Amino acid sequence: MERLFEETVLVLGGAGFIGQMLVPYLLAAGYRVRVMVRGPAAALASIQNDRLEIVRGDILNETDLEAAFRNVASVVHLAHVWGSTWNEFWRNNVEPTRKIGELCIVHNVRRLVFAGTIDSYYAGSNAGTITEKTPFDRNLKRRNYYARSKAAAEQILTEMYKQQQLPLVIVRPGIVIGPGGTPFHGAVGRFSGDLCEVWGEGTNALPLVLVSDVAAAMVRALQVDGIEGESFNLIDRPLLTARDYLDELQKQTGKPLKVVHRPIWKFFLADLIKWFVKAATRHSDRARMPYYYDWESRTQKAAFNSDHARVRLGWQPASNRQRLVDEGIGSAVRYWRSSPRRGAGTRIENLETRPAGSLFEADVAIIGGGAAGLTIAREFMNTGVDVLILESGLDGESPVHAELDRLEWLNDPKREASLNFRRTFHQKSMPWFDPDVQPYGVRCRGLGGSTACWGGKSATFDDIDFAKRDWVPNSGWPFSRASLEPYIERAAEVLNLGPNIYDEKLWPLIGKNIKRPRLDSTKLRSFFWQFARSRLVAVSVMNLANEFRAQRADNVRTLINATVVHVDTNTEGDRVTGLEISTIDGAKSHVRAKVFVLAAGGIENARILLNSNRQQKNGLGNTYDNVGRYLMDHPGGRIGYFKKSDVKRARYLGFYSIVPKNDSIMYMHGLALSPAVQARMKLLNTAVYVLPEISPRDPFGAVKRLLTFQTTNLGGDLWLLVCSLPLLAKGFAIKLFYSPVFPERLKRKTVNLLMAINPGFVVREFLSMRVPHRLDRMGVHVIVEQPPDRENCLVLSESTDALGMRRVTAHWRISANERRSVAAIGQFLHDELPKAGMPAPAIDEWIMQDRPDDAVLVDMAHIFGTTRMSDDPRTGVVDSQGKVHGVGNLFVAGSSIFPTSGHANPTLMILSLAIRQADEIKRRFFADTYCGAEQPQDLRKAFSSVE
Numbered sequence: 001m002e003r004l005f006e007e008t009v010l011v012l013g014g015a016g017f018i019g020q021m022l023v024p025y026l027l028a029a030g031y032r033v034r035v036m037v038r039g040p041a042a043a044l045a046s047i048q049n050d051r052l053e054i055v056r057g058d059i060l061n062e063t064d065l066e067a068a069f070r071n072v073a074s075v076v077h078l079a080h081v082w083g084s085t086w087n088e089f090w091r092n093n094v095e096p097t098r099k100i101g102e103l104c105i106v107h108n109v110r111r112l113v114f115a116g117t118i119d120s121y122y123a124g125s126n127a128g129t130i131t132e133k134t135p136f137d138r139n140l141k142r143r144n145y146y147a148r149s150k151a152a153a154e155q156i157l158t159e160m161y162k163q164q165q166l167p168l169v170i171v172r173p174g175i176v177i178g179p180g181g182t183p184f185h186g187a188v189g190r191f192s193g194d195l196c197e198v199w200g201e202g203t204n205a206l207p208l209v210l211v212s213d214v215a216a217a218m219v220r221a222l223q224v225d226g227i228e229g230e231s232f233n234l235i236d237r238p239l240l241t242a243r244d245y246l247d248e249l250q251k252q253t254g255k256p257l258k259v260v261h262r263p264i265w266k267f268f269l270a271d272l273i274k275w276f277v278k279a280a281t282r283h284s285d286r287a288r289m290p291y292y293y294d295w296e297s298r299t300q301k302a303a304f305n306s307d308h309a310r311v312r313l314g315w316q317p318a319s320n321r322q323r324l325v326d327e328g329i330g331s332a333v334r335y336w337r338s339s340p341r342r343g344a345g346t347r348i349e350n351l352e353t354r355p356a357g358s359l360f361e362a363d364v365a366i367i368g369g370g371a372a373g374l375t376i377a378r379e380f381m382n383t384g385v386d387v388l389i390l391e392s393g394l395d396g397e398s399p400v401h402a403e404l405d406r407l408e409w410l411n412d413p414k415r416e417a418s419l420n421f422r423r424t425f426h427q428k429s430m431p432w433f434d435p436d437v438q439p440y441g442v443r444c445r446g447l448g449g450s451t452a453c454w455g456g457k458s459a460t461f462d463d464i465d466f467a468k469r470d471w472v473p474n475s476g477w478p479f480s481r482a483s484l485e486p487y488i489e490r491a492a493e494v495l496n497l498g499p500n501i502y503d504e505k506l507w508p509l510i511g512k513n514i515k516r517p518r519l520d521s522t523k524l525r526s527f528f529w530q531f532a533r534s535r536l537v538a539v540s541v542m543n544l545a546n547e548f549r550a551q552r553a554d555n556v557r558t559l560i561n562a563t564v565v566h567v568d569t570n571t572e573g574d575r576v577t578g579l580e581i582s583t584i585d586g587a588k589s590h591v592r593a594k595v596f597v598l599a600a601g602g603i604e605n606a607r608i609l610l611n612s613n614r615q616q617k618n619g620l621g622n623t624y625d626n627v628g629r630y631l632m633d634h635p636g637g638r639i640g641y642f643k644k645s646d647v648k649r650a651r652y653l654g655f656y657s658i659v660p661k662n663d664s665i666m667y668m669h670g671l672a673l674s675p676a677v678q679a680r681m682k683l684l685n686t687a688v689y690v691l692p693e694i695s696p697r698d699p700f701g702a703v704k705r706l707l708t709f710q711t712t713n714l715g716g717d718l719w720l721l722v723c724s725l726p727l728l729a730k731g732f733a734i735k736l737f738y739s740p741v742f743p744e745r746l747k748r749k750t751v752n753l754l755m756a757i758n759p760g761f762v763v764r765e766f767l768s769m770r771v772p773h774r775l776d777r778m779g780v781h782v783i784v785e786q787p788p789d790r791e792n793c794l795v796l797s798e799s800t801d802a803l804g805m806r807r808v809t810a811h812w813r814i815s816a817n818e819r820r821s822v823a824a825i826g827q828f829l830h831d832e833l834p835k836a837g838m839p840a841p842a843i844d845e846w847i848m849q850d851r852p853d854d855a856v857l858v859d860m861a862h863i864f865g866t867t868r869m870s871d872d873p874r875t876g877v878v879d880s881q882g883k884v885h886g887v888g889n890l891f892v893a894g895s896s897i898f899p900t901s902g903h904a905n906p907t908l909m910i911l912s913l914a915i916r917q918a919d920e921i922k923r924r925f926f927a928d929t930y931c932g933a934e935q936p937q938d939l940r941k942a943f944s945s946v947e
């Protein structure tokens with residue numbers, strides 16, 4: 001033992017899962033330990049021991065390695081660097097291992113313990129019993145690169161042992177579980193969100209081993225004399241199947257999983273398809289053809305015999321089912337829960353589970369878990385500030401909670417026509433637009449808010465939207481767009497967007513040789529929107545709740561089914577003292593916090609303030625009768641179309657893609673009124689874009705008519721089906737693609753590829769809603785700014801909701817200004833496109849015949865202005881930071897604070913302002929506590945670890 005105190009063991013890869021456990025074991029055994037780490041070794045930070053030395057370095061860097069080897073007696077090599085091609089695995093792992101072996105010889109190291117893997121064996125149903133004498137899979141070249149690179153490294157080291165007496169001992173741990181590792185182990189199944197696809201039936205016992213037992217075996221591998229050149233498989237007794245493991249995991253996390261036992265051939269088939277795509281696109285990783293036995297090996301049906309380790313090393317693993325469960329799964333779950341940014345999950349609790357009358361305390365209470373609320377919460381993640389999100393709805397849709405949103409709508413003279421348009425257009429692709437349920441102010445009540453149902457269309461406002469314009473009464477923001485730039489960048493990062501460019505400056509990035517017609521730029525300008533893609537689901541736009549749920553931050557708690565029914569203040573009304581919250585069943589509780597953020601959406605922000613009238617008779621923040629006023633939306637509608645024969649020539653308007661990093665980003669190109677023409681003709685900011693439309697010869701329509709016995713032309717409809725067989729086959733293929741059979745990662749890659757090749761195709765398929773619709777014309781759609789008008793407003797109505805809160809009536813009128821601006825852009829399209837060599841769209845008669853009263857325009861679920869921002873309390877509810885005038889600790893977030901609406905969809909701007917507000921709250925209230933929250937660039941890392 002005395003000798004050991006002088007020995008230094010170098011651990012390469014010591015900050016990893018096994019390393020974290022091994023280091024204390026080595027220290028306990030009396031060694032000095034030097035750990036070489038590439039980044040901050042947070043996992044080792046808690047170890048206070050002067051025999052532990054942590055040095056920075058990379059195994060890919062020979063100088064780092066040379067330095068780390070100084071005065072080292074033994075080495076444990078656990079390091080592994082992932083790559084995506086075999087060349088990368090070779091360069092990152094096999095070559096450095098050779099170097100490590102050479103250094104061990106040069107430095108006369110007493111022992112090198114190398115961690116191989118049992119994955120290098122074939123372990124499927126035909127494997128029988130595996131011992132150290134069993135040869136590796138004879139088709140290693142076709143196995144996964146991890147297994148192959150570990151085997152290659154072993155082979156090189158073994159040669160060195162034979163030729164140069166390298167004092168080598170190899171250990172091959174089984175499926176290692178325990179604290180520090182992910183409980184969602186890839187050897188048990190493929191985890192993706194709540195889904196776990198088990199490798200096959202999952203009824204055979206798995207070759208599991210506790211990480212502490214692996215560490216103990218490694219210490220023995222350093223200590224036992226005369227075992228050079230030997231290898232040891234480290235597997236405990238077969239005690240748990242994949243099914244047992246998943247049952248225990250669900251118990252420990254309290255989170256149900258959707259467990260699917262997927263036959264191996266399906267994984268293989270998907271891999272094969274993926275390989276075909278790679279081969280077709282000459283992908284750099286096309287060399288490895290999929291290998292059925294590689295997939296089948298994951299079932300781990302082989303029996304492993306670890307007698308050699310037990311006898312030669314004196315190794316005594318747990319061999320106890322309960323310990324495997326407690327330490328392997330329970331401790332792993334607890335560790336994973338307690339460590340920031342590790343795997344998925346934030347604390348979400350239903351208020352219903354707490355007794356009525358509970359008191360919740362936090363530093364920051366956020367009312368509403370939608371786009372704005374979750375973004376602010378995210379900015380506080382992993383800081384010393386305790387954040388509580390109060391979300392009225394559940395973690396998913398709930399009609400009972402949605403009923404709380406019901407309101408009345410007055411004033412639009414075109415009510416019937418616009419409801420019909422909504423029925424025939426919006427509702428087709430987005431059921432939330434059903435006018436019988438939400439005739440106005442469409443939104444979603446539930447975690448994620450309206451990002452659970454939004455279209456992901458993102459753009460920033462223009463400079464002109466921030467300016468005071470003499471032709472737009474009440475216009476002008478208290479700051480410029482330029483000052484928002486850094487926040488827009490951070491918001492774009494959260495939304496997984498591509499380059500933040502929305503005008504003609506994007507063309508060079510699109511990079512293709514696109515013929516750009518010369519339009520009169522004094523009238524029309526290019527405008528782009530981009531689509532926020534989910535990082536988690538390949539074929540979906542981003543739902544902020546999903547991304548939020550997948551993040552880990554113990555300082556952020558969420559209460560769902562917690563509707564804020566009243567904001568309490570002191571008698572002076574200058575401080576919020578607490579919140580009254582209620583479950584949908586009426587069980588009330590209370591919240592106390594230092595700062596409150598109202599982020600309940602454009603309608604509810606005003607409604608909550610107006611309803612909070614116990615201390616302030618007219619409602620909170622409403623001294624100057626501004627709450628609920630200046631209600632705006634984006635009037636929008638279809639104003640024409642391009643004929644089928646013109647669609648190709650009109651393609652300049654349509655969809656483009658950019659591949660900034662790994663993911664393709666979809667952009668939509670439209671046209672907007674130039675700032676010059678807006679000023680000259682006193683118009684509002686207005687834009688148009690095109691969307692493919694379903695053909696009258698749509699076979700799906702025929703199927704529907706036939707099935708509902710509504711066909712008026714039986715022969716015609718049947719013939720249409722016969723002529724559309726290829727389309728129906730395509731529909732079937734698309735359905736298959738969307739089904740869970742198709743692995744998520746392959747889906748993402750396929751969508752990326754398709755987007756890069758033909759973004760229009762992807763859009764058409766998306767709009768087809770996974771059924772074989774035939775599309776032909778392209779509709780021309782408009783979206784227009786609405787000027788802030790005091791008379792457009794929300795007022796409390798006499799009726800109340802289930803929780804006793806008064807509902808609101810929306811007085812929302814589209815004025816002549818909006819119609820005039822829409823007519824102007826329609827007329828410009830008609831006149832200017834042909835001059836530039838493009839086809840003229842057929843523009844609606846009301847524009848061509850100057851009958852603005854016949855315009856059918858609807859609201860677009862973009863509510864603005866009801867708690868507007870102004871530095872002057874007489875003209876606004878909140879100041880330029882979104883703090884309610886006269887109330888020291890209440891902020892409002894979301895588009896209700898926007899003084900004007902621009903024409904761009906609001907969410908990117910909502911997030912930008914929310915991030916700006918989070919910074920302000922930190923600065924004002926938590927300057928002492930706030931100690932380095934995640935910087936924006938870390939967010940992507942956090943998300944990528946989730947993926």
Ligand SMILES: Cc1cc2nc3c(=O)[nH]c(=O)nc-3n(C[C@H](O)[C@H](O)[C@H](O)COP(=O)(O)OP(=O)(O)OC[C@H]3O[C@@H](n4cnc5c(N)ncnc54)[C@H](O)[C@@H]3O)c2cc1C
Pocket residue numbers: 367368369370371372373390391392393430432433442443444445446447448449450451453454455456457458562563564565599600601602604608860861862863893894895905906907908910
């Ligand atoms: C169908 C649809 C499509 C859309 N498409 C787009 C698009 O493509 N691009 C775009 O930019 N925007 C789009 N939007 C708008 C966008 O979704 C919203 O602007 C954005 O979500 C607003 O963010 P928010 O946080 O202010 O409100 P929300 O996201 O609506 O979140 C508010 C949250 O507060 C909760 N809440 C309400 N009342 C209470 C209460 N009393 N107590 C506690 N919690 C409460 C709600 O349940 C909700 O979760 C779309 C909206 C809809 C409905």
